[in-house]
Amino acid sequence: MKTAIQLEGLRKAYYRGMLRRRRQPVLRDLHLRIPAGIIFGILGPNGAGKTTLISIMATLLLPDAGSVRVLGLDALQQAAQLRQRINLASGAAKFVWSLTVEENLRFYGRLYGLRGDSLTERVREVVALFELEAWRRSPFETLSSGLKQRLALAKALISRPELLFLDEPTNGLDPVAAQHTREEIARLNRQSGMTIILTTHNMREAEMLCHEVGFLGEGQILAQGGIPALQAQLALGDRVTLLFAGKPPEMNFQGLPGVLEWRLQSPEVELVLDHSDSRLPGIIREIDAAGGDLSQIRVQEVDLEDLYREFSQ
Numbered sequence: 001m002k003t004a005i006q007l008e009g010l011r012k013a014y015y016r017g018m019l020r021r022r023r024q025p026v027l028r029d030l031h032l033r034i035p036a037g038i039i040f041g042i043l044g045p046n047g048a049g050k051t052t053l054i055s056i057m058a059t060l061l062l063p064d065a066g067s068v069r070v071l072g073l074d075a076l077q078q079a080a081q082l083r084q085r086i087n088l089a090s091g092a093a094k095f096v097w098s099l100t101v102e103e104n105l106r107f108y109g110r111l112y113g114l115r116g117d118s119l120t121e122r123v124r125e126v127v128a129l130f131e132l133e134a135w136r137r138s139p140f141e142t143l144s145s146g147l148k149q150r151l152a153l154a155k156a157l158i159s160r161p162e163l164l165f166l167d168e169p170t171n172g173l174d175p176v177a178a179q180h181t182r183e184e185i186a187r188l189n190r191q192s193g194m195t196i197i198l199t200t201h202n203m204r205e206a207e208m209l210c211h212e213v214g215f216l217g218e219g220q221i222l223a224q225g226g227i228p229a230l231q232a233q234l235a236l237g238d239r240v241t242l243l244f245a246g247k248p249p250e251m252n253f254q255g256l257p258g259v260l261e262w263r264l265q266s267p268e269v270e271l272v273l274d275h276s277d278s279r280l281p282g283i284i285r286e287i288d289a290a291g292g293d294l295s296q297i298r299v300q301e302v303d304l305e306d307l308y309r310e311f312s313q
């Protein structure tokens with residue numbers, strides 16, 4: 001699989017205080033590889049360094065040490081070349097307040113060298129892509145937060161980037177607008193295969209959107225992978241209690257599909273399942289076949305925040 005990002009030995013510290021003598025290391029010997037074509041989520045608590053990391057990858061900030069390869073280019077030596085192929089949108093998007101949606105997009109299009117018909121055509125395309133037609137002539141300052149975020153995505157796509165960075169794309173949005181934005185992000189990746197790297201605090205958002213995530217903590221990537229795989233690694237899953245009318249059947253519960261852990265407390269069996277809704281029907285059939293007499297099933301769904309807490313402590 002092709003690589004979008006390859007970071008080796010990345011270090012970054014900020015200097016603080018009046019005399020800038022206090023050194024605060026934020027990234028400490030960080031290594032990370034992100035395959036091309038996926039949506040990758042950088043997760044971590046406030047102040048973990050997510051914005052710092054994304055800014056370095058997007059050529060907006062220089063690291064103190066380490067190598068940064070993005071789309072096969074050296075982000076430190078070939079930044080200008082790389083900037084033609086990437087773009088970034090922040091949850092706290094800044095636009096010229098008095099300009100309309102269309103004027104703002106035309107302004108950014110010009111920054112990328114678009115002129116005349118090709119500029120008009122590209123603005124029309126991104127307006128259509130994010131269903132902003134009705135607001136083309138609305139000044140930025142009159143837009144809702146959800147529309148501002150849609151405009152930020154439209155702006156980032158004006159240059160047809162191969163790689164898109166999104167810093168907290170649903171920050172400050174109400175649940176409906178946040179869901180709309182997530183659907184747009186997923187669609188972009190699905191339809192064009194664009195690599196998207198985003199930061200978020202929201203585990204459900206990461207689960208919905210990201211093919212892979214990396215947990216940032218102590219200046220390093222503490223764990224990386226798909227959420228189901230990380231869940232399995234920590235044996236975090238839905239807790240299912242099976243209550244039997246008689247003795248539980250003698251069967252190999254650990255060998256059942258999706259079982260991460262199990263415990264017998266006759267007449268109850270407690271299972272930890274990766275996904276209870278998809279696994280339970282098959283498990284019930286196997287229990288039936290083994291002669292088990294189930295009287296009750298209780299399901300307590302996994303709290304994905306546990307996964308977040310586990311890696312963010």
Ligand SMILES: Nc1ncnc2c1ncn2[C@@H]1O[C@H](COP(=O)(O)OP(=O)(O)OP(=O)(O)O)[C@@H](O)[C@H]1O
Nearest residue numbers: 014015016026044045046047048049050051052053
């Ligand atoms: N320009 C700067 N000068 C000094 N310190 C900085 C600067 N930028 C960030 N920091 C500090 O570096 C640390 C990491 O900040 P960063 O914004 O990268 O974290 P984050 O994970 O994105 O946080 P959040 O989730 O709150 O956005 C924080 O303690 C922050 O105060």
